[in-house]
Amino acid sequence: MSGEFLKGFRALDLTGLSGQLCGRMLADLGMEVIKIEPPGGDPVRNLAPFITAANGAKLSTTFAHLNAGKHSKVIDLDSDAGRAAFRKLVESADVVIESFQPGELAAKGLGYNDLAKFNPGVVMASITCFGQTGPKKNLAYNDLVALAESGILYVCGDPATAPCKAPESQAYYFASLFATAGVLAALYRREKTGQGDHIDTSMQETLATHEHIIRLWANEKQILKRAGSQHGSVAPARIFPVKDGFVYLYVTRQHWKLFLSIWKDHPATFDAVDWLNNVYRRDHADELNPAVEAYLSKFTMAEITELLQEKGIPCVPVNTPMGFANDEHVQGRGFMTAVEHLGFGSAKQPGMPFMIDGSRPAVGTVPLLDSWQTPSYVSPVSRERSVGASAKANASTSANGPLDGMRIVSFDHVLAGPYGTTILAELGADVMKIESSKGGMDPFRFFGTGEDPNLSPRFLEFNRNKRSFTVNLKHPKGQGVLHDLVAKADAVLDNYSVDVVDRIGLGYKQLCAVKPDIVNLRMPGLGTTGPKRHFSTVGVNITAFTGLTYMWNHPGVTNPPIGAQLVYPDYVSGVLCAIIIISGVLHRDRQKKGAFIDLAQSEATAFMIGANLMEAASSGKNPEPIGNISLSVAPHGCYPCKGADRWCAIVAETEEQWSALAAILGADIAADDRFATNAERLRNRDALDKLISAWTRTRDAFTVRDQLQKAGIPCGVAQTGEDLVNDPQLKERGFIVEVDNARLGKVVLPNFPLHFTNAKLTRRWEFPVLGKDTEAVLRDVVGYDAATIAALKQDGALE
DSSP, X not given: OTTOTTTTXXXXXXXXXXXXXXXXXXXXXXXXXXXXXXXXXXXXXGOSOEEXXXXXXXXXXXXXXXXXXOEEEEOOTTSHHHHHHHHHHHTTOSEEEEOOOTTHXXXXXXXXXXXXHHOTTOEEEEEESSOSSSTTTTOOOOHHHHHHHHTTXXXXXXXXXXXXOOSSOHHHHHHXXXXXXXXXXXXXXXXXXXXXXXXXXXXXXXXTTSTTHHHHHHHHOOOOOOOTTSOSSOSSEEEEEEXXXXXXXXXXXXXXXXXXXXXXXXXXXXXXXXXXXXHHHHHTHHHHHHHHHHHHTTSOHHHHHHHHHTTTOOEEEOOOHHHHHTOHHHHHTTOEEEEEETTTEEEEEEOOSEEETTBXXXXXXXXOTXXXXXXXXXXXXXXXXXHHHHHHHTSOOOSSOTTTTOEEXXXXXXXXXXXXXXXXXXXXXXXXXXXXXXTBOOGGGGTTTTTOTTXXXXXXXXXXXXXXXEBOTTSTTHHHHHHHHHTTOSEEEEOSOTTHHHHTTOSHHXXXXXXXXXXXXXXXXXXXXXTTTTOOOOHHHHHHHHTHHHHSSSTTOOSSOOOOOOXXXXXXXXXXXXXXXXXXXXXXXXXXXXXXXXXXXXXXXXXXXXXXXXXXXXXXXXXXXXXXXXXXXXXXXXXXXXXXXXXXXXXXXXXXXXXXXXXXXOHHHHTOGGGSSHHHHHHTHHHHHHHHHHHHXXXXXXXXXXXXXXXXXXXXXXXXXXXXXXXXXXXXXXXXXXXXXXXXXXXXXXXXXEEESSSOOOOOOOOOOTTTXXXXXXXXXXXXXXXXXXXXXXXTSBO
8 A cells, every 4th residue: 555545636736946845745645746847847957966877867866855756747837828738737637736926827827716617626735935915925035035034043053153044945845744734634625525725835834833932932022042952941952972973862850860870970969859850950051061971972872872772761873864874773664765767777865754554655756857648538536526526516514624524533742743633633633632640641731830731831832622531541441442432533643652552552453453444653753663663762862863963054063063953853743644644544535444654753854854865875975064055056144134143044046136136235246256147156155145244234134134025135034933923924814823711811822824715724722621521522422321431430441
């Protein structure tokens, strides 16, 4: 079954670089994806870096990573004939993906409303920086500008330097993942109604859901700032040097005494009870870290990792891309796979970051330009939808979201699992969060609340719209209760450590015994197989393990690397969780077969630097971090502005943009031969950046952005949480939401970042009070009567 979840569906991919990961995800899940290219081909085909085959052929690693498995069809959308040809293709398509500026396709007669007239079942996803509406919708942007405006750029890197851009194109990639989830949700709804939809995906909004940036400012007046490699609330938790490199060590309260038991000659002062407290250790990190560093320096990366992981203490090497690609665990799971690319030859690149029933979806070849021939048949799924769409579209539909009717049983905790199930719940699925007060409560319930599990705004942010179900997992009847619940579910997921579910009777074989067609997703840190599957991990050290920390730095900053203290793996894994669950249920509904999916959070993270990993695996050399610069154009950077720690991103990707920027910077720069061409600007990048910095340093960041944007130059402010809360774009689009919560009072939270034209999303924003929904779920979902529920409570099986 591997890779066939979406077999029978067809997508037309109109995206540029900013949306191409969406089509790659759909293709690897089995959808036929036809890449529509302009005459001359997609410019991404010529985007560095390149790898070279023995025959001299060159291949862009970015193009290969984002377009493997697709087909290619050249169509000139600027011509009448081309537009007519595209409309003909849409008649047999299920999905259209595009990343044009808002209104651009509609001006060609190819907008969603135009296409839906002759294919009411078509699902269109639009991926842009700011979305299809709002005062910023037409601003010029690229990935760096999107990261800046989203609030993410500001919190990445060393506080002593400029904020540091993530490697590759993470704003583009992450929004593309969210768009994929939206497409699949719309297809799920279309199965019931026949009606398609238009999904509006904003990069700014998808990224602004990260790291509590909005909630921290709006509710606590706290601006999240850069912290280098030091974790914001735990110590020791940062990058430490060892004999042959660096490790990321993360020691919380639960690990502290274990760590001291291994560290035999630790200073006696650390045995005091005060040092058990995470906050106390973080407040005394300047005293603690040097002593820890001295201890760790006695070991190699492998020695200290093995020693601490034996006790379950999260410690991993800070890998280079080569170090990750060559790791025995990564190789054993077959994540880096040899792909035979037409016209090039074999190259190693990352596969999909999950396995379905024990096999990883195959990676297809990159398409030769215009190699797809229009078939004489219409895909079975498309034909059925086109015929039935008009009749079904008028049928009554629920206002509970596109996933209304889907039921999820979730054993999730902390962030990766809860973020994914929040996406499913926001889309309308009935998500039942399973917990136990006798050893199985989500630790996020206690962040900043003392001992009350129902007062954490942090918990609410990533668990809203779910139902809380509590059961005593240690009671003999508890397992039976859960099995009866699973029998009524579409999917079960967990992000526990690798062996937990089998111990509590919830392994895949046990689930299949009560629900043979169940879709079961497991998402431990390093996956369910491989020699390091038992490793204890958290988001920040998964980042280090994969090579992402190494690459997330300014040029030359590798000794030590710094990276970013985001838990990016949790967010990426969460969206992938939603994608896989929806596609798995779609497949189950059509084929009556369930599946077991093994999603490794480490592979999910590594997939987001797939071009770098492909370059490393093919060349045998590590790519080096480039920070805010571009290998292709200059200027491309983050520049200081007036005020403390204020920055703006400025980019000139075309000669027109450079001419406009040079005119604003002054006649001397415009006439300087060092900057006459893009090649000269790349050669003299440092001198150019100094001149731009001198100009921006005395100016307000927002004034700079507005002036440059008026001239058509991509520019964005490295926004803080305060800036986001006050951003007119986010306000107008309803992204900043004030919730009047019965327990917490007024709480400001970021809204769901996808907008649907036809499906309606219900905003409940309820706090999932521990165990509040247990009886209702047992009565309304499982079918227990009052006497049975009372007896279970009396026995202690229910909490």
